Amino acid sequence: MQCFSRRQIAGYVSALPLVLLGSGATAQAYPAKLVKVIVPYGPGTVSDATARLMAERLSEYWGVAVVVENQTGAGGVLGTQAIARAVPDGYTLGMLSSNHAINAALYPNLPYDPVKDFKPILHTTFNQFAFCVNPALPVQTLQELLALAKARPGEIAYSSSGNGGSPHLAVAKLAYMANVQLTHVPYKTNGAGVIDLISGQVALMATSVSVLAPHVKAGKLRALAVSGDSRSSLLPNVPTVNEAGVPGYSMVNWNGFVGPAGLSSAIVSKLQSDMTAVLKEQRSSDRIAAMGAEIEILASDDFERKLRTEIGLWTRIVKAAGVKMD
Numbered sequence: 001m002q003c004f005s006r007r008q009i010a011g012y013v014s015a016l017p018l019v020l021l022g023s024g025a026t027a028q029a030y031p032a033k034l035v036k037v038i039v040p041y042g043p044g045t046v047s048d049a050t051a052r053l054m055a056e057r058l059s060e061y062w063g064v065a066v067v068v069e070n071q072t073g074a075g076g077v078l079g080t081q082a083i084a085r086a087v088p089d090g091y092t093l094g095m096l097s098s099n100h101a102i103n104a105a106l107y108p109n110l111p112y113d114p115v116k117d118f119k120p121i122l123h124t125t126f127n128q129f130a131f132c133v134n135p136a137l138p139v140q141t142l143q144e145l146l147a148l149a150k151a152r153p154g155e156i157a158y159s160s161s162g163n164g165g166s167p168h169l170a171v172a173k174l175a176y177m178a179n180v181q182l183t184h185v186p187y188k189t190n191g192a193g194v195i196d197l198i199s200g201q202v203a204l205m206a207t208s209v210s211v212l213a214p215h216v217k218a219g220k221l222r223a224l225a226v227s228g229d230s231r232s233s234l235l236p237n238v239p240t241v242n243e244a245g246v247p248g249y250s251m252v253n254w255n256g257f258v259g260p261a262g263l264s265s266a267i268v269s270k271l272q273s274d275m276t277a278v279l280k281e282q283r284s285s286d287r288i289a290a291m292g293a294e295i296e297i298l299a300s301d302d303f304e305r306k307l308r309t310e311i312g313l314w315t316r317i318v319k320a321a322g323v324k325m326d
Helices: 006-028 046-062 074-085 098-106 142-151 166-178 190-199 209-217 265-279 282-290 300-321
Strands: 035-039 066-070 092-097 118-133 157-160 183-186 204-208 222-226 252-260 293-298
Touching: 035 046, 035 074, 046 066, 046 092, 046 118, 046 252, 046 265, 046 282, 074 092, 074 098, 074 252, 092 098, 092 118, 098 166, 098 252, 098 300, 118 166, 118 209, 118 265, 118 300, 142 166, 142 222, 157 166, 157 190, 166 183, 166 204, 166 300, 190 204, 190 209, 204 209, 209 222, 252 265, 252 293, 252 300, 265 282, 265 293, 282 293, 293 300
Parallel strands: 035 066, 035 092, 157 183, 157 204
Antiparallel strands: 092 252, 118 204, 118 222, 118 252, 118 293
């Protein structure tokens, strides 16, 4: 058996804190440089606003820059592909939304696996949509809109931010459940669809409550319903679709941070902890409420289960509603 002198033992013991400190320093080194958050959707969306809020606060937490980069195109597929292909070192993260699950249902040949190629980090918020019409349309309620659509099949046009996006599917789901025929007019951006709704080029649109509420309050649009399970604080007098006469309808747009597959558990844990701290700040919750969104924190495993469930749900809806991509 090997024996050690008192001097050797003392030397090893004195060196131990340095070894532990070195190990801790390595674990605590992240992030040591700029962190990029890819948002596959355009500026002005709740997903984009949530990502920018988190980037702003994490920059202050960490003392390093956290920047948001919008990589739009192909209904979010291009930016999502960039997230999947990033180096899994924590310096490229992504913000995904319900569009991610919808794309998985719509496109059988995506350039990435919608589950296996990503590491869910934290589900952060969800927001609901408002169904609004141009005031020139002779309807005051959702039931009146659906009655008009049944009397004039295919004559009522609705705008969206693009084929296969959440605003498109929100109305497609409504039309399917109410058994009416509406005509979809896709735009390249959400804002362009809103402009043509206000001008009367289209009659109907569903998109984030925060986007449409100011126009409703200004009298430029009429809100008929909101898409979630409860009324929106931004439009408290507007019923849910379920309340307005389409039983069982519910749809919200969720948002959450992910990284590429292979992201280490240590980095995921740190991100979860720091992002959760941001969401629990009063100023953060106030800003999220102003977006018409609500905080819903789900850690990595629960977020992954939600993602799998959402993909299955949207696959069934897309098939049942007969949604086709041009």
